[in-house]
Amino acid sequence: MQDQYQRNIDYMRVSITDRCNLRCQYCMPNDITLLPMDMILTYEEILDVIRQAATLGIRKIKVTGGEPLVRKNCPDLIREIKNIDGIEKVTLTTNGILLPRFVDELKDIGIDGINISLDTLRTDRFAAITGFDALAQVLKGIDASLAAGISTKINTVLQKGVNDDEWIDLMKLAEDRKLDVRFIELMPIGYGDKERGINDHELRGKIRDMYPGTEEDTSVHGNGPATYIRIPGFKGGVGFIAAINEKFCQDCNRIRLTCTGRIKPCLCYGESFDLREILRTREGEERDTELRETLRKAILYKPKEHCFEQSSQITEKKKMSQIGG
Numbered sequence: 338m339q340d341q342y343q344r345n346i347d348y349m350r351v352s353i354t355d356r357c358n359l360r361c362q363y364c365m366p367n368d369i370t371l372l373p374m375d376m377i378l379t380y381e382e383i384l385d386v387i388r389q390a391a392t393l394g395i396r397k398i399k400v401t402g403g404e405p406l407v408r409k410n411c412p413d414l415i416r417e418i419k420n421i422d423g424i425e426k427v428t429l430t431t432n433g434i435l436l437p438r439f440v441d442e443l444k445d446i447g448i449d450g451i452n453i454s455l456d457t458l459r460t461d462r463f464a465a466i467t468g469f470d471a472l473a474q475v476l477k478g479i480d481a482s483l484a485a486g487i488s489t490k491i492n493t494v495l496q497k498g499v500n501d502d503e504w505i506d507l508m509k510l511a512e513d514r515k516l517d518v519r520f521i522e523l524m525p526i527g528y529g530d531k532e533r534g535i536n537d538h539e540l541r542g543k544i545r546d547m548y549p550g551t552e553e554d555t556s557v558h559g560n561g562p563a564t565y566i567r568i569p570g571f572k573g574g575v576g577f578i579a580a581i582n583e584k585f586c587q588d589c590n591r592i593r594l595t596c597t598g599r600i601k602p603c604l605c606y607g608e609s610f611d612l613r614e615i616l617r618t619r620e621g622e623e624r625d626t627e628l629r630e631t632l633r634k635a636i637l638y639k640p641k642e643h644c645f646e647q648s649s650q651i652t653e654k655k656k657m658s659q660i661g662g
Contacts, residue, residue: 338394340639348397348560348591349390351383353414355596357404359432360468361456363494363523365403367468378598380414382616384421386594389628391423393636395592397560398427399452403596406435412442419447426560428452430492433478434471440481450488450559452519453479457500458507466499479516489516490559490576494523495535504540505547511573519563519576537579541566544575562588586642592635600632602639610635 340346355372357365378386387398398418405411406429418427428450429443436451443451455475457463463472482489491510495501504520511518522537544566545551554565554574562585563576579585593601598613615627 338633338636340636342587342639342641344587344589344639345394346590346592346636346639347394348399349387349395350399350401350591350593351387352401352403352594352596353378353380353383353405353411354403354408356407357402357432358407358434358469359404359471361454361466363496372597376613377596378613378616380410380417382598382613383414383594384417385616385624386598386612386628386632387418387424388421389625390632391421392629393632394423396423396425398424399430399560400427401430404432404435405429406431406439412439412446415443415448416446426450428560430454431478432467433475433482436478437474437481440478440485440487444485444487448487450490451482452490452492453482454492454494455479455507456494456496457503459503462500462503479510483514483516491516491518492521493518494521495540496523497535501535504535504543508544508575511568511575512571515572517558517565517574517576519578521578537577541577544568561591589639592632592639600635602635606640608638610638 338346354377359365360367387395400411400415400418402408415427415429418424426449429448430452431454433453433455436453453475456466458472460470460472463475464470479489479491491507493504493507495504508518508520510516520535520537520540522535548568550569552567554567556565558565558574558576561578563578565574565576568575589603593604594612595601595609598616599609599611601609610631612628612631615624615631619627
């Protein structure tokens with residue numbers, strides 16, 4: 338389905354939990370209050386939403402959290418999503434800690450890709466950023482995903498004075514591994530509005546200076562807005578999601594379903610559409626019709642662009658873990 342600006346909206350990020358086994362401050366600070374489970378959509382409710390979204394042209398689903406693998410039977414949900422008519426691709430974003438336990442099952446299900454969040458390769462720094470000494474488990478998760486032959490991406494958020502001195506080491510994960518390392522600009526949402534991210538445009542220039550033979554990579558690597566470069570001698574790719582300094586709103590193809598059943602047309606703004614009430618107060622064809630019409634309204638309501646570069650105009654006040662960003 339197209340929105341009012343003729344963008345084809347075919348991608349939905351689906352948060353299935355606000356829980357996580359890490360505490361990265363820009364995503365899930367220690368003072369956050371977890372939701373009671375009766376406020377979070379059941380798996381059947383999530384599947385009902387995706388079924389109706391598929392009738393409107395949603396073809397790609399990203400399962401997110403919090404940390405999705407901490408929710409019981411997450412692989413079973415992914416299997417059911419894969420079986421929905423019209424859904425062509427299902428991928429997962431995870432911190433990687435639980436991947437060794439679930440990777441074989443995810444491979445058997447036919448997961449189309451796994452994104453693993455990793456902001457540092459230093460044990461002490463990992464503990465400082467996430468609150469836990471778990472770097473070794475994440476690295477095992479990356480190896481397990483690659484060994485299973487699953488398309489694997491590393492998502493890295495660089496912050497000034499925190500981990501911005503590690504961009505070379507993180508980038509080089511793609512040198513001898515067939516994976517993509519993507520640098521994501523820090524979103525000024527929740528705790529992120531108090532920190533300073535790294536300009537991906539400048540980072541791209543530094544990489545070109547280091548590797549003069551670097552070329553733009555126009556091949557498709559995933560569902561969303563990342564742009565990629567190809568570095569001579571690297572087995573994998575290096576990508577950038579520069580939402581602030583290289584605004585890509587004109588090509589945005591996504592909506593978001595929060596774990597509480599709200600559809601967000603744009604990460605930047607607080608406006609959302611409540612599906613949980615429909616799911617829990619309507620039945621049968623009436624329920625399906627209202628779900629479709631609310632999804633349709635959310636797509637048509639999608640704003641022309643975000644305003645991350647003007648923080649005073651950002652209306653989203655929730656933390657990233659509550660949104661499923």
